[in-house]
Structure formats: structure tokens, C-alpha cells
Amino acid sequence: xxxxxxxxxxxxxxxxxxxxxxxxxxxxxxxxxxxxxxxxxxxxxxxxxxxxxxxxxxxxxxxxxxxxxxxxxxxxxxxxxxxxxxxxxxxxxxxxxxxxxxxxxxxxxxxxxxxxxxxxxxxxxxxxxxxxxxxxxxxxxxxxxxxxxxxxxxxxxxxxxxxxxxxxxxxx
Numbered sequence: 001x002x003x004x005x006x007x008x009x010x011x012x013x014x015x016x017x018x019x020x021x022x023x024x025x026x027x028x029x030x031x032x033x034x035x036x037x038x039x040x041x042x043x044x045x046x047x048x049x050x051x052x053x054x055x056x057x058x059x060x061x062x063x064x065x066x067x068x069x070x071x072x073x074x075x076x077x078x079x080x081x082x083x084x085x086x087x088x089x090x091x092x093x094x095x096x097x098x099x100x101x102x103x104x105x106x107x108x109x110x111x112x113x114x115x116x117x118x119x120x121x122x123x124x125x126x127x128x129x130x131x132x133x134x135x136x137x138x139x140x141x142x143x144x145x146x147x148x149x150x151x152x153x154x155x156x157x158x159x160x161x162x163x164x165x166x167x168x169x170x171x172x
Contacts, residue, residue, distance in 0.1 A: 010090065012150045013086055014093070017094055020096050025144065026144075032134075032141040033097060036112060036113045041116060062119055063119050065170065065171060066166070067112065070111050074108050077155070079103075082103050083149075085103070086148070097147060106156040106159050107152045107155070113138040115161075118165070119164050139156065
């Protein structure tokens with residue numbers, strides 16, 4: 001069963017990864033991926049705090065707790081799985097970005113994006129479609145750009161959603 005999942009994972013990875021051979025696609029997904037580097041989160045948090053709205057303050061507090069849960073879990077899972085990046089394992093892989101660490105499972109960009117999307121959707125329901133679409137595009141960008149397998153993205157999404165849910169249950 002695990003072998004079948006692994007084979008499907010590689011096939012799906014290679015199918016998505018081939019699209020970065022187009023400069024336009026590669027540039028688009030590099031931009032999307034960069035929105036998940038953390039700078040946007042900081043800017044949104046500062047903006048929310050400047051408005052001095054009580055709803056925004058609770059959103060920021062919940063986000064910070066969720067990120068405080070997500071980061072150590074992410075680091076522990078990376079150390080536990082020690083899954084090689086696709087560009088180190090698959091000769092036909094195209095890589096367009098340099099990842100910040102050695103291992104691929106789970107995707108930290110995706111985990112953080114789903115923390116942000118989940119809590120944004122909870123506090124600002126009108127932004128739900130945009131938030132989850134953006135988080136999903138960040139995950140997809142990491143596959144297209146050659147640094148994660150699809151299952152790394154799924155694991156990151158589950159981690160982000162789980163940490164957001166725990167933060168909500170503790171604070172709300």
C-alpha cells in the first residue's frame with residue numbers, strides 16, 4: 001500500500017513539476033511561493049494591530065498561538081521523516097527555488113499558509129474562498145517548483161489546519 005502511494009506521489013509530482021519548464025508558469029509560482037515566506041504574515045498582523053479592532057486583536061492572538069504550535073511540530077516532523085527532497089531523488093526533476101532546509105516532509109510553506117487561511121476564514125468568512133485558494137496555490141507552487149511531493153503538501157495542510165483548530169479551541 002505505501003509503495004503504491006509513493007508511486008502515485010512521484011507520478012503526480014513529475015506531472016506538476018513539468019509545468020515549470022514554461023517561464024511564465026515558473027515566474028507565477030515563484031511569486032505565489034514567496035507570499036508564503038512569512039513577510040506577508042507579518043505585514044497582515046501589523047496592519048491588523050494598527051487598526052486596533054478587538055476582532056483583529058483576537059485574530060492576531062489566535063494566529064500567533066497557532067504559529068507557535070505549528071513551528072515546533074513542523075521541525076519535529078521534518079527531523080522524524082527525513083524525507084529527501086524530490087530534486088535530490090529524481091533525476092528528471094526541475095528545481096526553480098532553493099529550499100530553506102534539507103528535508104521535504106511536511107511542507108512548512110503549506111502548513112503556515114493553511115494556519116493563515118483557516119483562521120482568516122474563521123474570523124472573516126467572506127475571505128474564505130480567497131484564503132483557501134491562496135493556501136492551496138502555495139502548496140501547488142512548492143510541487144511545481146520542485147521542492148515538495150504532493151504528500152508533503154497534504155501533510156503540511158493537515159498540520160496547519162490542526163494547529164489552527166487547536167489554537168481556536170484554546171482561545172475561543
